[in-house]
Every structure is written in C-alpha cells, then in structure tokens.
Amino acid sequence: MKETILIVDDEQDIVTMLQEFLLEEGYEVWTAGDGRAALLLADRKPGPDLILLDVMMPGMDGFSVCREIRDRVGCPILFLTARVEEADHVLGLSLGGDDYILKPFNISELAARISAHLRRERRKTSHSSRVYCGKMWIDYAARLVGCGTAELPLARKEYEVLELLSLHAGQVFSRERIYERVWGYDAAGDPQAVTEHVKRLRGKLAQIEEESHVETVWGVGYRWR
Incomplete structure (x- = not known):
C-alpha cells in the first residue's frame, strides 16, 4: 500500500515540483494551498503518513496548522520554510513538528529525510508490549x-x-x-x-x-x- 504525503504550501511552483517528484518516488500525494484546506485533508481517515508543511502562508500559517492538528494527527510533520531565526525553529519543534527544513532545499536530502521519518513509523509492530x-x-x-x-x-x-x-x-x-x-x-x-x-x-x-x-x-x- 502506498504511503501518503500531504504537501501544504501556497507557492504553486513548489507544490508542483514536490508532487511530481514524490509521485515518481512511489508515494500517493495530497496537496493543499492554504491552512484551512490542510486541516480538512489532515483529518481524513485514514490520514496522511507524513506532512510537508510550509510556515509562511497567508491567513492560517504553518505553525497554526500544526498547533491545531498535532494532538489528533500522529504522523511526522516536516516544516518547510525560508525563516532562519532560531526562535522559529524552537517554536516549530515545541508545537510538535518533527523536522525543520530550510528553503531552498536539496530535493535529494528532503527525500532522504522523508524516507527516514517513514522508516521510523514502519518500525511499529502489531504485537502489544x-x-x-x-x-x-x-x-x-x-x-x-x-x-x-x-x-x-x-x-x-x-x-x-x-x-x-x-x-x-x-x-x-x-x-x-x-x-x-x-x-x-x-x-x-x-x-x-x-x-x-x-x-x-x-x-x-x-x-x-x-x-x-x-x-x-x-x-x-x-x-x-
């Protein structure tokens, strides 16, 4: 079964580039151009296996989206942003983000980080301990x-x-x-x-x-x- 990645970004060029790349990598891809659309997709059942979340979006920004969904969405959330301030990094992680990737990013490095986070998720077993x-x-x-x-x-x-x-x-x-x-x-x-x-x-x-x-x-x- 294909793993699903939700891309949330208001820059259509970035969304298109990531979508095409991740589809070629064998993932199912959902896209949202703003925070409100992201909330609806994140709450689908079954939900995404990983979320790529832009920080700087008009209206509801990425931090607000993460704050809204973190307690009910257990999948990894990777922030994508051009904001380099240390306080932003701390805020993103304290809200429950799992990684913080600066734009512009290397697509191969991003793919490796996505793969690493999904591998950790797959390590769960069906046997209770x-x-x-x-x-x-x-x-x-x-x-x-x-x-x-x-x-x-x-x-x-x-x-x-x-x-x-x-x-x-x-x-x-x-x-x-x-x-x-x-x-x-x-x-x-x-x-x-x-x-x-x-x-x-x-x-x-x-x-x-x-x-x-x-x-x-x-x-x-x-x-x-």
Whole structure:
C-alpha cells in the first residue's frame, strides 16, 4: 500500500515540483494551498503518513496548522520554510513538528529525510508490549498511552520523551541528552523545546494521576519515577 504525503504550501511552483517528484518516488500525494484546506485533508481517515508543511502562508500559517492538528494527527510533520531565526525553529519543534527544513532545499536530502521519518513509523509492530505504571499503561509497540480503555492523546514528540524516560526509569537525562535522543543528533533547534514538551506531557498525564511520573532533578534534567 502506498504511503501518503500531504504537501501544504501556497507557492504553486513548489507544490508542483514536490508532487511530481514524490509521485515518481512511489508515494500517493495530497496537496493543499492554504491552512484551512490542510486541516480538512489532515483529518481524513485514514490520514496522511507524513506532512510537508510550509510556515509562511497567508491567513492560517504553518505553525497554526500544526498547533491545531498535532494532538489528533500522529504522523511526522516536516516544516518547510525560508525563516532562519532560531526562535522559529524552537517554536516549530515545541508545537510538535518533527523536522525543520530550510528553503531552498536539496530535493535529494528532503527525500532522504522523508524516507527516514517513514522508516521510523514502519518500525511499529502489531504485537502489544503493554506495561503498567500505576493507573496508566504504556504500549510501546503501538506507541500508545492510556488508562483503562481510554487512550491519552499525546503528540509524537511527547510520546517519544515519555518512552525514553520510562524505558530508563530512575536514570536522569539532561535536556540536551533528551533532545539528542528524541530529535536526533543532527537536528537544528534548541533543547529548550524539551522543556515545553515535558510541560505539555505533564499536563496530559495529570488527567490520569495527580502525581506525575516525570520528575525534575533541579539543575540536571528529568527522570521517570
């Protein structure tokens, strides 16, 4: 079955170029010229397997689109943008983006990044490996967290931070190390994104249990209790 990539960009030349290239690579391709159209396509069932999302669009920009869909769309989101400011990189990643690619980009490098993100998604297996932490359960194979029969809606990076910490319970991880392990050693951005994701993760886990499993070790980092 072909994997589906959603391209969201208001520059038609870029959309056409990417669409033609990705079709030749064997993907199914959806396109949207603005944020509102992107929301409708992202909510299709089954949804896209990966989203290429432009930041600078009139009306609803890419950051707003990501903020709107991240909690209900689990696929990788790759920002495409000409904005080079570090604050923009941090914002995009803290909103749940998985990669940040600057325009103009090399099409071969973009293809390699798309392939790498989709490979990670395919590593999921159909066999459950569920463990319990108090009232909460974690299914590492399905990459799901929940309580009883209800699933907790975690964004991709929130889950990956939880997975890293919970698989190494008691071990302290610095923000920098979490950033390297979750975002990648060559990721462009700022470990401050870790703080934002931990804050959001704790807020969601509080729906299950009052006392958070994610403990702050002041001046050092975080660990799973």
